[in-house]
Amino acid sequence: MSLSYIRKDMLAPQAPPISQSGVIRWVRDNLFKGPFNTILTLLAIWTLYQLIALSWPWLANGVWSDANSMADCRKIVAASAGPDASGACWAMIRERWSQFIFGFYPPSLWWRPILAFGLLFVALAPVLYSDNKSAMSKLCGVVGALTVLCLIGADGFSFHTVLAIALMAALTALAAIKPRLLLIVTLLFPFVALWLLWGGSIWGPITALLGFTVMVVIYGLVAPKLGPVMGASIGFIAACLWWLFLQSYVSEAWQALLPFQLTYVNSDKFGGFLLAFVIGVSSISISLPLGILLALGRRSDMFLVKTLSVGFIEFVRGVPLITMLFTASLLLQYFLPPQTKFDLILRVVILVTIFSAAYNAEVVRGGLAALPRGQYEAADALGLDYWQAQRLIIMPQALKISIPGIVSTFIGLFKDTTLVSFVGLADPLRGITTIVRADIAWKGIYWEPYIFVGAIFFIVCFGMSRYSMYLENKLKTDHR
Amino acid sequence: MKKSVFFGALAATTVLAGAAFAGTLDDVKARGELICGANVGLTGFGAPDATGAYVGFDVDLCKAIAAAVLGDAAKVKYVPTTGETRFTALASGEVDVLVRNSTWTFSRDTDLKFDFVAVNYYDGQGFMVKKELGVSSAKELDGATVCIQTGTTTELNLADFFKANNISYTPVTVGDDSEALRQYDAGACDAYTTDASGLAASRASLANPADHIILPEIISKEPLGPVVRHGDNNWGDIVRWTYYALLEAEEKGITKANIDTVGASTTDPEVKRLLGLEGDMGAMMGLDKEWAKRAIAASGNYGEIFEANIGTSTPIGLARGLNALWTQGGLQYAPPFR
Numbered sequence A: 001m002s003l004s005y006i007r008k009d010m011l012a013p014q015a016p017p018i019s020q021s022g023v024i025r026w027v028r029d030n031l032f033k034g035p036f037n038t039i040l041t042l043l044a045i046w047t048l049y050q051l052i053a054l055s056w057p058w059l060a061n062g063v064w065s066d067a068n069s070m071a072d073c074r075k076i077v078a079a080s081a082g083p084d085a086s087g088a089c090w091a092m093i094r095e096r097w098s099q100f101i102f103g104f105y106p107p108s109l110w111w112r113p114i115l116a117f118g119l120l121f122v123a124l125a126p127v128l129y130s131d132n133k134s135a136m137s138k139l140c141g142v143v144g145a146l147t148v149l150c151l152i153g154a155d156g157f158s159f160h161t162v163l164a165i166a167l168m169a170a171l172t173a174l175a176a177i178k179p180r181l182l183l184i185v186t187l188l189f190p191f192v193a194l195w196l197l198w199g200g201s202i203w204g205p206i207t208a209l210l211g212f213t214v215m216v217v218i219y220g221l222v223a224p225k226l227g228p229v230m231g232a233s234i235g236f237i238a239a240c241l242w243w244l245f246l247q248s249y250v251s252e253a254w255q256a257l258l259p260f261q262l263t264y265v266n267s268d269k270f271g272g273f274l275l276a277f278v279i280g281v282s283s284i285s286i287s288l289p290l291g292i293l294l295a296l297g298r299r300s301d302m303f304l305v306k307t308l309s310v311g312f313i314e315f316v317r318g319v320p321l322i323t324m325l326f327t328a329s330l331l332l333q334y335f336l337p338p339q340t341k342f343d344l345i346l347r348v349v350i351l352v353t354i355f356s357a358a359y360n361a362e363v364v365r366g367g368l369a370a371l372p373r374g375q376y377e378a379a380d381a382l383g384l385d386y387w388q389a390q391r392l393i394i395m396p397q398a399l400k401i402s403i404p405g406i407v408s409t410f411i412g413l414f415k416d417t418t419l420v421s422f423v424g425l426a427d428p429l430r431g432i433t434t435i436v437r438a439d440i441a442w443k444g445i446y447w448e449p450y451i452f453v454g455a456i457f458f459i460v461c462f463g464m465s466r467y468s469m470y471l472e473n474k475l476k477t478d479h480r
Numbered sequence B: 001m002k003k004s005v006f007f008g009a010l011a012a013t014t015v016l017a018g019a020a021f022a023g024t025l026d027d028v029k030a031r032g033e034l035i036c037g038a039n040v041g042l043t044g045f046g047a048p049d050a051t052g053a054y055v056g057f058d059v060d061l062c063k064a065i066a067a068a069v070l071g072d073a074a075k076v077k078y079v080p081t082t083g084e085t086r087f088t089a090l091a092s093g094e095v096d097v098l099v100r101n102s103t104w105t106f107s108r109d110t111d112l113k114f115d116f117v118a119v120n121y122y123d124g125q126g127f128m129v130k131k132e133l134g135v136s137s138a139k140e141l142d143g144a145t146v147c148i149q150t151g152t153t154t155e156l157n158l159a160d161f162f163k164a165n166n167i168s169y170t171p172v173t174v175g176d177d178s179e180a181l182r183q184y185d186a187g188a189c190d191a192y193t194t195d196a197s198g199l200a201a202s203r204a205s206l207a208n209p210a211d212h213i214i215l216p217e218i219i220s221k222e223p224l225g226p227v228v229r230h231g232d233n234n235w236g237d238i239v240r241w242t243y244y245a246l247l248e249a250e251e252k253g254i255t256k257a258n259i260d261t262v263g264a265s266t267t268d269p270e271v272k273r274l275l276g277l278e279g280d281m282g283a284m285m286g287l288d289k290e291w292a293k294r295a296i297a298a299s300g301n302y303g304e305i306f307e308a309n310i311g312t313s314t315p316i317g318l319a320r321g322l323n324a325l326w327t328q329g330g331l332q333y334a335p336p337f338r
Helices: A022-030 A034-060 A070-081 A091-102 A111-128 A133-155 A159-177 A179-198 A203-226 A228-257 A272-298 A303-317 A321-335 A344-370 A373-381 A386-423 A431-438 A447-475 B002-021 B024-031 B057-070 B086-091 B106-110 B153-164 B177-185 B196-205 B233-251 B259-265 B269-274 B291-299 B302-309
Strands: B034-038 B076-080 B097-103 B114-116 B121-123 B125-130 B144-149 B169-174 B191-195 B212-214 B222-229
Touching (some): A091 A272, A091 A431, A111 A179, A133 A159, A159 A179, A179 A203, A203 A228, A272 A303, A272 A344, A344 A386, A386 A431, A386 A447, B057 B097, B057 B233, B057 B291, B057 B302, B086 B097, B086 B114, B086 B222, B097 B121, B125 B153, B144 B153, B144 B177, B153 B169, B169 B177, B177 B196, B196 B212, B222 B233, B233 B269, B233 B291, B233 B302, B291 B302
Parallel strands (some): B034 B076, B034 B097
Antiparallel strands (some): B121 B222
């Protein structure tokens, strides 16, 4: 028997209707779902079109070469695109890029900031990728190669370049073989960078480093008897005494004995992104540990420590950064004895650090508050003392929670470095741009420097933000 | 108790500071360097060039002072100052002299305790308009939109001028010169007002300078000049007379190029005194005989400095106007060197 109305063979599967698949479905689901979304989409498309229609001719007519002034640019644009066309004048960047990057740092010494910048990433590698050996050596290798390329561009195959190639190769090899030893580079980096950037006698940074040795030795002697806090404070005081009273004599004596120095570069030669990075990197790296200490102080049971921390944090957070900068540049000068030379960049770094430490303290405190009480009690139950508990149990978890907030503070801090233009330092955004515009050849230029500087800031800040996301993913241990 | 110790220390510091300020000349000599508060962004007057070397009309006066005091025009450290920081930098002793297009006003001279020792540029507020507007006098600007920088004296002058002439205007406030220029060029305002010297530079940087005119009315007095601290009169004298030496040199026809030949051939007793060939005028203010000669040799006389930085041969193209010598109908007048 046969049931003719029953199909026996399967139909070949058909593609879903056009409206339910591919681009059309995506567009319908995402752009035109309902009247409200449709209106929004149309509005967005219209706005985008307007923006592009406005800026595209300007960008397309951009002039890069053959122009040495705004007038030249205008002539070239008029010749190529008609008399009423507008065009970007990137020739200004071609001619003045070095001021945006290095300020007025002498061109023959550019190898020093370049090398310091390269070493910065080598020094950061073990901190950024503490347990990822391959990432660490990759970073070192790439940065080393880029540094060498920049050096060849800036200086040709000079003695410094060859030396830098050898140094970068050695550090990359070190990262591949014994990554833990790279931490030594990290610890030495501040002194090396200081010496490379400002120059002067090599004995300055070495004797400054000895101050830390003094601190460690005294800590080792005192801590077992009086505890870590007393050890650290007495060590710190001893180191300060060394820096204030002994260091200069010792370094001068060594300089007389074994003279070795780089050409000294005065702070007023610093500008552009060199300045932004000097202020940003030093403030970021000092303010994080300071912020952690302040956060611990604020949660401490000790009345004095707690009061001081709260007072400091609230005072600093209550004052705008501009006020702090004006204090650094103007007010301090009244309180110091006349004729004291207290470097303006150093003053600014100190106050920016203080500012960012207060913010970091609150971010870290948020992380501490988010930890369940059980974690503290577990640490106590294991018989750990305060510092051990912080180091092994509390901080790793609290910092993990605070990563987005901390990185956000850092990004804000890095962008805030442009505010130093208000105290007469040549930051890339306003300081250098003003200087460039004061040249009659480039007077009247408006968007180009902002776009150039903005692009570099975006790259740096976006990089920081991506790294923080990578770190969050890596440290994610919950299974939410 | 603690408080009184603190204030005592503060007072002692102030006294010390005062004592230290009393001898700016000695400080400069001991330091071997003149610290000059400079502008970093005023076309033609003061700004670093592409290599970072400061150039400009105001900068050349710093060089002349350094040459007179230290014998070397290159021994100047330029401290960049902004409109907000300049007076504090001078008062706190961070700079020895401020040569930064600062207007001499009553309250700055008295209340802020400064001395404006000379006027090296007589400026005034003017208007720039597009030619196609068909306006030939600022009094015809009734109902115009005017681009104006906020927070400056120019804003107040503008309001006064329009009120006095009983005409109306709409202000378009902008942050700085570059923004103003952009707004003006884009047609957001009919007129742009700022100091006439700045207007000339702005006009030169527009696409077609010939399409724009600077109206004849100057609605304010802006005497710009070097500033020193109150109380150190000797240092003030040095700055003042260095400037006058440059003026006197122009009046007597002494230039950077001919200074040696003039010195050898002159019979004019005043020129001889100026160049240190007769008498010892430098000693009266703690300098040597040839101070003025060096100051003139540094960048030339006043006229040469003017022409090289902002004069008609430069793109800025400022006419001498009020800044011509008194012998040519201007206001620049040096007292006798006697």
